[in-house]
Amino acid sequence: MAQIQWYPGHMAKAKREISDKLKVIDIVIELVDARAPYSSKNPMLNDIIKQKPRLIVLTKKDMADDTITQQWLSYYKQNNYYAMSVNLKNFKEYQQIIDQCRYILKEKMAKEQARGIKHRPIRAMVLGIPNVGKSTFINKLASRKATLTGNKPGVTKSQQIIRVAKDFELFDTPGVLWPKFDDERIAKNIALIGSIKQDILPLDDLFIYALNYLSHHYPELLQNRYQLMIDYSNENWLIDAFDHIAKLRKIKPIRGEIDYDRVMQLFFSEINNGTIGSLSWEDPSCVKD
Numbered sequence: 001m002a003q004i005q006w007y008p009g010h011m012a013k014a015k016r017e018i019s020d021k022l023k024v025i026d027i028v029i030e031l032v033d034a035r036a037p038y039s040s041k042n043p044m045l046n047d048i049i050k051q052k053p054r055l056i057v058l059t060k061k062d063m064a065d066d067t068i069t070q071q072w073l074s075y076y077k078q079n080n081y082y083a084m085s086v087n088l089k090n091f092k093e094y095q096q097i098i099d100q101c102r103y104i105l106k107e108k109m110a111k112e113q114a115r116g117i118k119h120r121p122i123r124a125m126v127l128g129i130p131n132v133g134k135s136t137f138i139n140k141l142a143s144r145k146a147t148l149t150g151n152k153p154g155v156t157k158s159q160q161i162i163r164v165a166k167d168f169e170l171f172d173t174p175g176v177l178w179p180k181f182d183d184e185r186i187a188k189n190i191a192l193i194g195s196i197k198q199d200i201l202p203l204d205d206l207f208i209y210a211l212n213y214l215s216h217h218y219p220e221l222l223q224n225r226y227q228l229m230i231d232y233s234n235e236n237w238l239i240d241a242f243d244h245i246a247k248l249r250k251i252k253p254i255r256g257e258i259d260y261d262r263v264m265q266l267f268f269s270e271i272n273n274g275t276i277g278s279l280s281w282e283d284p285s286c287v288k289d
Contacts (some may be wrong), residue, residue: 001175013073015044015048017173018125018127018173022049022052022125025052025054025123025124025171026053026108026122026124027053027056027101027122028049028052028055028127029097029101029125029127030056030057030127030128031059031126031127031132031133032057032058032061032132033058033059033131033190033195034058034059034060034061034069034085034202034280035065035193035280035281036192036193036280036282037056037058037067038186038282038284038286038287039185039190039281039282040129040188042128042129042189044132045127045151052245053104053228054081054232055081055082055100055104055107056076056082056084057137058083058084058085058086059071059085059086059088059128059132060088060189061087062087062089062278063279064085064221064278064279064280065218065278065280066254066278068280068283069085072283075284075287082100084100086137088137088140091137091141094140098165101122101124108124108160110174110242119167120169121166121167121168122167122226123168123169123171124169124170124171125170125171126138126170126171126172126173129172129195130195131195132193133193134172138162141164141170142162142170154165160172187201188205188206188209188210189282191206191270192206192210192272192281193272193281194272198268203264204264206264207267208238209232210271211230211238211241212230212268215230217279218277218279221276221277221279225270225275225276225277226244226248226278227244227248228245242260243258245263245267246258246259251263
């Protein structure tokens with residue numbers, strides 16, 4: 001498979017900024033989309049973060065398959081990662097996030113105190129690829145009378161520090177993608193969760209991939225939303241699916257032909273925004289060593 005290149009210049013800049021600022025950060029909060037935690041996890045960040053303490057937060061858990069999300073949380077625990085899941089629409093995990101970061105850092109902070117280092121707020125860096133809910137997460141966490149603390153020693157003027165508790169501060173960074181996708185499945189998964197533009201992939205291939213996946217893993221969602229059941233014994237099953245969705249959603253034909261583009265746009269939109277229902281695009285069995 002040809003590698004899919006997608007690396008805007010601002011993301012290269014963001015990578016450099018992250019590397020530069022890690023020295024003033026105590027812990028990294030890495031956000032991944034609960035619907036595709038493996039695909040939405042930037043493998044470049046491991047090399048950048050190195051041994052820095054980390055909390056993995058699975059966002060949009062309300063849009064994911066809860067059974068699969070629990071499998072992911074178990075997987076992270078078994079592999080010695082700290083992880084939790086959150087619902088960004090009904091965010092109630094403020095204190096849990098802060099408490100978990102304190103717990104992860106308790107030994108480090110105790111050692112600093114024993115060496116006579118003055119007590120200071122924990123500083124956390126929030127990282128994640130585009131559209132995993134980073135801005136919403138920060139805004140929700142910071143909504144409790146948060147204050148901008150401004151520039152501090154060792155932090156450049158472009159740096160924004162947000163205090164969310166008397167001993168806890170957040171550092172925002174841009175969303176960062178990696179330079180290329182060697183695995184087409186990963187590219188398709190993050191296109192379906194909206195982290196890259198869908199049109200950098202052949203839309204018909206993405207449509208077929210999503211339709212096949214839902215047919216095999218979530219046939220009830222296709223049935224409930226589109227009254228659609230895929231009959232693979234019919235060689236025209238794909239055209240029939242296009243036609244069925246077009247008629248159901250009253251998408252007008254163009255010069256007598258099905259408007260394939262509008263059908264796909266509707267389908268992708270309803271998948272990405274959760275209208276079709278809660279689903280996950282991968283479980284921990286997809287992880288490559």
